[in-house]
Amino acid sequence: MTLPSPSRPFAEVSEVSMYYGGAHGTLALEDVTMNIGHGEIVAVVGPSGCGKSTLMRLMSGLWLPTEGGVIIDGREVDRPLSVVGMAFQNPTLLPWRTILQNVMLPLEVADEHRGRLRKHRAEYTAKAHELLKLVGLASFEDRLPHQLSGGMQQRASLCRALIHDPKLLMLDEPFAALDIFTREDLWAVLENVCLVYKPTVVLVTHDLREAVYLADRVLVMSARPGRIIAERTVPFERPRRREDTLSPAFSAMVQELRDLIDLARHSVAGVPEHVS
Amino acid sequence: MSVELILPRQQSPDVAAARAKARLIRDRQRVLAIRRRKRLETALPWLIIIAFVALWELFVRALGIAEFVLPAPSTVVRSMIRWYEPLLLNAGVTLLTTSIGFAAAIVVGLVMGVALGSSTLIYRGVYPLLIAFNSVPKVAVVPVLVLWFGVNSIPAIITAFVISVFPIVVNVATGIATIEPEQRDVLRALGARTTDIVMKVGLPRAMPYFFASLKIAITVAFVGSITAETVASESGIGHLMIVASSRFDVPLVFAGLIVTGIMGVAMYAVAAVIENHTTKWATRGQDNF
Numbered sequence A: 001m002t003l004p005s006p007s008r009p010f011a012e013v014s015e016v017s018m019y020y021g022g023a024h025g026t027l028a029l030e031d032v033t034m035n036i037g038h039g040e041i042v043a044v045v046g047p048s049g050c051g052k053s054t055l056m057r058l059m060s061g062l063w064l065p066t067e068g069g070v071i072i073d074g075r076e077v078d079r080p081l082s083v084v085g086m087a088f089q090n091p092t093l094l095p096w097r098t099i100l101q102n103v104m105l106p107l108e109v110a111d112e113h114r115g116r117l118r119k120h121r122a123e124y125t126a127k128a129h130e131l132l133k134l135v136g137l138a139s140f141e142d143r144l145p146h147q148l149s150g151g152m153q154q155r156a157s158l159c160r161a162l163i164h165d166p167k168l169l170m171l172d173e174p175f176a177a178l179d180i181f182t183r184e185d186l187w188a189v190l191e192n193v194c195l196v197y198k199p200t201v202v203l204v205t206h207d208l209r210e211a212v213y214l215a216d217r218v219l220v221m222s223a224r225p226g227r228i229i230a231e232r233t234v235p236f237e238r239p240r241r242r243e244d245t246l247s248p249a250f251s252a253m254v255q256e257l258r259d260l261i262d263l264a265r266h267s268v269a270g271v272p273e274h275v276s
Numbered sequence B: 001m002s003v004e005l006i007l008p009r010q011q012s013p014d015v016a017a018a019r020a021k022a023r024l025i026r027d028r029q030r031v032l033a034i035r036r037r038k039r040l041e042t043a044l045p046w047l048i049i050i051a052f053v054a055l056w057e058l059f060v061r062a063l064g065i066a067e068f069v070l071p072a073p074s075t076v077v078r079s080m081i082r083w084y085e086p087l088l089l090n091a092g093v094t095l096l097t098t099s100i101g102f103a104a105a106i107v108v109g110l111v112m113g114v115a116l117g118s119s120t121l122i123y124r125g126v127y128p129l130l131i132a133f134n135s136v137p138k139v140a141v142v143p144v145l146v147l148w149f150g151v152n153s154i155p156a157i158i159t160a161f162v163i164s165v166f167p168i169v170v171n172v173a174t175g176i177a178t179i180e181p182e183q184r185d186v187l188r189a190l191g192a193r194t195t196d197i198v199m200k201v202g203l204p205r206a207m208p209y210f211f212a213s214l215k216i217a218i219t220v221a222f223v224g225s226i227t228a229e230t231v232a233s234e235s236g237i238g239h240l241m242i243v244a245s246s247r248f249d250v251p252l253v254f255a256g257l258i259v260t261g262i263m264g265v266a267m268y269a270v271a272a273v274i275e276n277h278t279t280k281w282a283t284r285g286q287d288n289f
Ligand SMILES: Nc1ncnc2c1ncn2[C@@H]1O[C@H](COP(=O)(O)OP(=O)(O)O)[C@@H](O)[C@H]1O
Pocket: A020, A021, A026, A028, A046, A047, A048, A049, A050, A051, A052, A053, A054, A055, A224, A274, A275, A276
């Protein structure tokens, strides 16, 4: 086993390839290598079906790569990590639980909390209140999910991903189903939450403006089989502001990424758009 | 860039008051309409039953159908009053055997449903056998049960159990097996075990399926126990009907049928009430007007 050390990156993905359905099945990822620093926010962008979600599942140990390895926080990933917070395009709240109960769900499940929950419930509930307040849901704690709009459900889903102080936050197109106003509101909410709790974040998205707004670094993937074909560091100051998105530098960066993706989509000759 | 806001028009106070009043009247009318509709909804089943019985009575009288072919409702009621003691007694026996078989089906159905729903391996392995069991006509099995257990309530209990366990298993398994993959991932990435996922997500989300299946299962449980009673038993409403028909007492046979129907509807209603109180979240949107 390798030991954590402050000089190592938080996450190391080394020469990872992933086949679905055995070695003769679909090659979803090919020779992906990347490092992510402690507390870094990394966005992964790429055409649909290129293996972004696959990469995320491999990093959280939900699936194991066919080749190569993943090291998170100094430990080889060989089973589901128990420290990851996840949020998806679909908020996946449990419809029979109130918002507060939904947010507290990870505490009933994660090993390091489930034993403490009963004794320290007040402390955990306070944490949940604090998070919900931070995302603007303070007065909706006792509602059921279906009484909330999609954007509000997604806020709650973010809180659920953060309640157990995860070292790693995995967001798979979390805002893709929202309208643009809600989405841009949530960018600010998410950045704010990240600045407070400082998790390491992997954000999968196909919205390039979102990637540039939120990330410290953007990784561009090729069409399937996914490889990392480019990497850009985002220079803008934090916290980012809505005005930044109107600056020429911002637009130029988005445009550059768009060109890279176009290149990526047409790089595999004769293969039409993939459907994931 | 300049932005102009469109402000709401100023209203004179009496226009505003008139509008508020109109709104009040409209609301009141809506409430009344909803109430009328609710009242109709509760009354309708009774009205339809009354109409059905009246038509039946008319039909029998108008065509002068003989009592031993199709008795009129009034004849059936007379027979019910005359034989109320054996009817109640045997209905009680049937209710008891059915309830025992049904209770066993709930327990076994839940356990099997959870097992099948949470493991693909068990699902693939057991499902074909389950289908095979379910395809066997239960009447054909009763004589075998009688050979094994004798002429008593046990064959009826087992038949009620066997026939009602299937819908419960299938529904619970479906509820658990259809957890969204993302939901599963969220929990697995927290280090959740399969039992956690089943307890926290699978079972609660299977509950609406489970209660829906109970409503079906309880009615088919009656079919099972009564079928068994007609083949071999010394008591029960099925036995009573067989005895009555061997005496050509057709009104009593119909009385038995009606008592069975009432028991079925009553048990269904119980299942429905329990369902409404336990899985409110699944019927959202129907309560918010
Ligand atoms: N469970 C699976 N079984 C087989 N193929 C899969 C599975 N999940 C994804 N794939 C395939 O792998 C490729 C990458 O999928 P995915 O990681 O979901 O892409 P993205 O998230 O970038 O849209 C797609 O072509 C998809 O069809």
